[in-house]
Amino acid sequence: MTDNAPDATADAQKKSMDDIMALCKRRGLIYQASEIYGGINGFWDYGPLGAQLKKNLRDAWWNDVVLMGCNGKTGPNGKPVRIVPVDTCIIQNPKVWEASGHVGGFSDPMQTCRQCKKLFRADHVPDLLSKSSWVCDLAGVTEKDEQESILVDGTAALTWTKKKGSKLAPGLAVFRDQANEIIATLKSSTAPIPLTMLIRILGATTEKPSPWPCPNCGGELTEPREFNLMFFSYTGAVFDEENKVYLRPETAQGIFINFKNVVDTTRVGVPFGIAQTGKAFRNEVTPRNFTFRSREFEQMEIEFFCHPDDTADWYAFWRDWRMKWWQGLGLAGDNLQLREHDRDELAHYAKEGAGTSDIEYRFPFTAPGFGELEGIADRTDFDLRQHAEHSGLGDKLKYFDPTRGELAKNGQPKGERYFPHVIEPSAGLDRGVLAVLCEAYTPDPGRPSKVYMKFHPRLSPIKAAVFPLVKKDGMPEVADKLRAELVQRFGRYGAIEYDEKQSIGKRYARMDEAGCPFCFTIDGETLTDGTVTVRDRDTLAQERIALDAVGDFLAEKLGL
């Protein structure tokens, strides 16, 4: 039998993720938050190496997106891409979240089945019941159809429970504790029973805890429980509903509500983008998979505003460029994919026909499947219209485009007023870091460390290490001078390590695990001919270069 083959695969994948998590702890990349107090579910702290890695990824995004406008790429309109940054508050006026649909749409009470454990939105249960396989089958034994309600004869229903019912809805109360009571009720019924009532009789349900049995198995549902994914707090000293505020579940809304401000106070014009990085919070039901689904996480979001006619072009532009961007950071190959959404997974703000695609990475815990790194969505003018309506500003939130509209007598356009459409490339920074970690993790039984972190030099938290081969003959002094020079020149990009302890092999091995791409070793020859050994992390190759050429060598390798 091959029954255990999938388990073996799963074990191998799990093991690999466990190894990555162990390395993250061991090398100071990521720690469990509040660890000395037993931890807290869904929260993670970055250690010294991890904080720098995360900063390097965030800086790469900020530099390439904001400062360089997609690396100087030309947009579909033939002009440079213009992006300006903002940094908005985590806590905003609660009306923001009413307008965005986060307060209304995601605070629905949910019910769990005590028998089959499935979870349902309470207000969907009656509808789900009417479509469920066991109710449909029960309706099939209908005897009469009067006044548009389905009636079922009590004894026919009893027969049904003895045959198909016990298989289709094994959770029903008629198969559990109150069996005799229910059977008696059905036998004594002289008139046919309406289907909706029969469902409740078979499930032995009253108003408490739920008026309905489980649509899946007929089991008992728990009472509806609140299920809002937004964290909340209160402003001021008095904790009442009037002062209730929410921690933002996405950074996007901070951009939309400042759209008018940015247009009014800077010389940007549509098409242009507003970008920001920052923390967002979601009280996830099940935080899982290391930092992949955390309750506190950081986003890197762009809201790119364009004329409604140009959305398709800009959507394609962003989707393709964002994919290339991730690939340029070393997430190349089969582990990265671009996937257009199916129609049924479109978000509430996305209309039919509007594009949404995900850039996905094959994490060890999702393999052979993929997990989302970044979503590129055509949000249409949904958000701006929502805020126009809820804020009462109405058409004042519209953008006046002086470059469009019919021409006046003097040949100038008269202008056009419209709600711009929005293309949103929204990336998860923590997920990006996690993907980079997984991609970099490279087992190598042949080397002393058994594993090395093959970070792209641009992301590597340690940029270079300087070692004296041995701690004597003036080598430490030369090495320290080189270290100081490199810190001056490269310290803003990442750490420059210096180590003179223990054997040179052990120091190389440590740098392998930390993912430092280059080690410069001061040896006897340095003292006589002024050259040093460069040791390459990925190839293990060693070459000699001049001591005074080390800075330029590193600059070239780091792409600076």
Add this chain to the structure above:
RNA sequence: GCGGGUGUAGCUCAGUGGUAGAGCGUCACGUUGCCAACGUGAAUGUCGGCGGUUCGAAUCCGCUCACCCGCUCCA
């Protein structure tokens, strides 16, 4: 929220009712001329937490927390 698994030193783990352990790592000193070398020494433990049973609990029981896997959820 449900089910299964795990939790002992920084890491990997041994320890099934009777003194808290090993390897690796870390640190110090010496040695050491290119890939976790060697010698000597040292530090490091709420045995996840709380409670119970017991003369005695890392070990047995209950509850709980965290992580992993599978459901469920994921704007």
